[in-house]
Amino acid sequence: MDSVSGVGVLDKAVHMLGALRREGSLGLADLQRATGLPRATAHRLAVALEEHGLVRRDGNGRFCLGFELIALGHAAAESFPIGELARPVLVALRDSTGESVQLFVREGDERRCVVSLQSPHGLRWIVPEGARLPLDAGSAGRVLLARSTSDWVESDWVESVEEREPGVASVSSAVRGRDGAVLAAVSVSGPIERLTRGPGKRFGRAVADAADTLAKTLAATA
Template sequence: MDISDISSGVGVLDKTDVILGALASGPASLAELVAATGLARPTAHRLAMALEHHRLVARDVEGRFVLGPRLAELSAAAGEDRLMAAAGPVLTSLRDTTGESAQLYRRQGETRVCIATAERMAGLRDIVPVGSALPMKVGSAAQILLAWEEPERFYQGLRGARFTAAALSSVRRRGWAQSIGEREPGLASVSAPVRDPSRRVVAAVTITGPIQRLTRHPGARLAKAAVDAADRLTEAVCHS
């Protein structure tokens, strides 16, 4: 690659960008990095070592250079900002479309925390203030936040839960979850997953309301709306 093609006038940044761009294609030894970037070997080595110090570059088990964990952390932070920026309008639209309260939950340890909400304006409703920490053992949002976890966390999360491994298998297959009276008698909910660019589930969009309105099969009426809203938030997280 010719550095002059991407020159910003700040040479060290241009060379850093070339190195990171080369590593985006996969692991590379120093010789492979030199060949891919066109940089002099001492320059490539010096910059790669400096980037490793700042965790922008790391090494794999074979000692090759790879993209470092700091990039994932920065990406996650940017995604979080985009998620929160998009949450308000998406949840408001979901509430207006369904006539029910809508929330966005994120897992935090052994709880799920409401990070955004759009409450139904009148009548019977489920009010969950932002910041509320609810259990991971009950509710459709908990099912979503657990269903795609790694095996160890998955089976640990099932201990004492109101739902089963078989139920979560169904959640993964259809892409949404429902609950009837799990968290609170008389309430039902439907939830769908929000994902990051690596397809990891990072949040759950939830529609809640009384069973008398949502019925004992709330997914039949509300699953598509929940999934569509979650997909809009996934799009916001994955694209700047």
């Protein structure tokens, strides 16, 4: 029942979608509790969203996220050229390292996982595509904090160990545009047991190369 940030319909609608994302599926009363909205308002909103396919009802008549969101999600991913171009490069990186790899972009003072590929190992570290993570923790976060060319010239990659999540280590490298601005961060992450406490030593080169390949691909396309 966390309070709604804004006051407009749109804020409420997004808040409701967020509640449904967290909780999976909710009856009207649950929706009411989860959003803090009055019954009538919650119902009206849910029905309005349903008409647009952003919300649907499951077999029991409970509200849950609608299929239109699947279509929009795909379109959103496709309309991000770096993400599309990165996929083959990231697949190669995952296959060569055997670990989960991600592509992050900066969004305000956070970072967003735009592409996520999972390690084939049984024990793996997964970051959901679309997830929003803090900028001030994790190797990818530090890479994205470097704004200009002058920063971080010392190394091609950055490593972090248990910085954001216990037991998880990662190595990241910047994808830079023509002008040296950091466009995105390529990241390899997994359990410390496999990555060790100095993951850069083993994977730094591969990650930096992947980031570089991606940067070149981008330059060639644009």
